[in-house]
Amino acid sequence: MFSSRLPAHLAPNRLAKALEAHRTAGRPVLDLTESNPTRAGFDYPPDLLAPLADPRALRYDPHPFGSLDARTAVAKEYGRRGLAVAPQRIVLTASTSDAYSMLFKLLADAGDEVLVPRPSYPLFDHLTQLDLASPRPYDLDYHGAWTLDLAGVERALTPRTRAVLIVSPNNPTGSFVSRAELDRLAALCAPREVAIIADEVFADYELEEGSASRAGRVAARRDVLSFALGGLSKSVGLPQVKLGWIAVAGPDGLVASALERLEVICDTYLAVSTPVQVAAADLLARGATVRDQIAARVTRNYHHLQSAASAVPACTVLRSDGGWYAVLQVPSLESEEDLAVALLQTDSVAVHPGYFFDFPRESFLVVSLLPPTDAFADGVARVLRRFRTP
């Protein structure tokens, strides 16, 4: 009765079950998987969402790409980051996930391929398959810093490849795609008519100084059809408000053709609410106080993790240039899943095993840098004490 776009197995995994049981039993958890900023103890100004009640939103005047005012406000965000993007090349969406769905509809027929980084955001399997595209992995390699395996990208390209997805900075590796990497990727993609989709939702969050300025930005490209994705969910810590965007770049003719077709898709759904469009400029401006708090906390927690782990020779914090996550390499004394379950049941600390993100081998733990610093430090201490030599 149901379509094969959905996963064959819907049962929760062992770790999710253990977490549920732990919570049902009323046991406290130091949750180092928390990725929802609205639950991480930041000070949101109580009237932050007041612009959503603007009476201008009482009038419904839909446009497939969103109101020009809201698109102009997003274009200004690119200006803040030193990139000139015309508001006419901004397409509003209800979230980044929605933006992916629009782009897969634009670019891919059933069975066409999209190259996705590995390790990366676990939702890519669902996001591609729900739109009938096939995800094909390419690797990110670690050697003191993360780089794209561009030879691997080239090998993974087939006549059915429609897009290469990059995440910069990536979740969970924290790696920005450098300007040189992006140039080489564009040189692979442009002649094959393969688009680049760049998820830049974490672009405002730099953990290692100077990394963001070394990153390549697709919104400035003129040689390959490219789509940069962003949204309020990460840029101002408001995932519940549901506003994302796509900045379209590339050769003018291709950009025009893509926008014409995106217009049909967006017009079919008109998914972005009027109140959020009316409020967009204010939310982007006022949300800066939340962004600043998040940026300060993730940096502080990242440095805390580095210093705490430096006292435990068996564990290594992988270099993370930006974003909200860090990766801890630990000895493979048991499987990642056994370790994560044991940390939960014995130490009441929740972490993500690396395999959730498709790390090629064990053992890696992924921790969110969002939790309040005291709780974060306590959780990290509990993880590390397992690996201390007596």
Ligand SMILES: Cc1ncc(COP(=O)(O)O)c(C=O)c1O
């Ligand atoms: C890489 C990446 N892209 C997109 C998203 C989701 O963004 P949105 O809430 O706008 O759909 C996340 C959320 O964690 C993410 O890690």
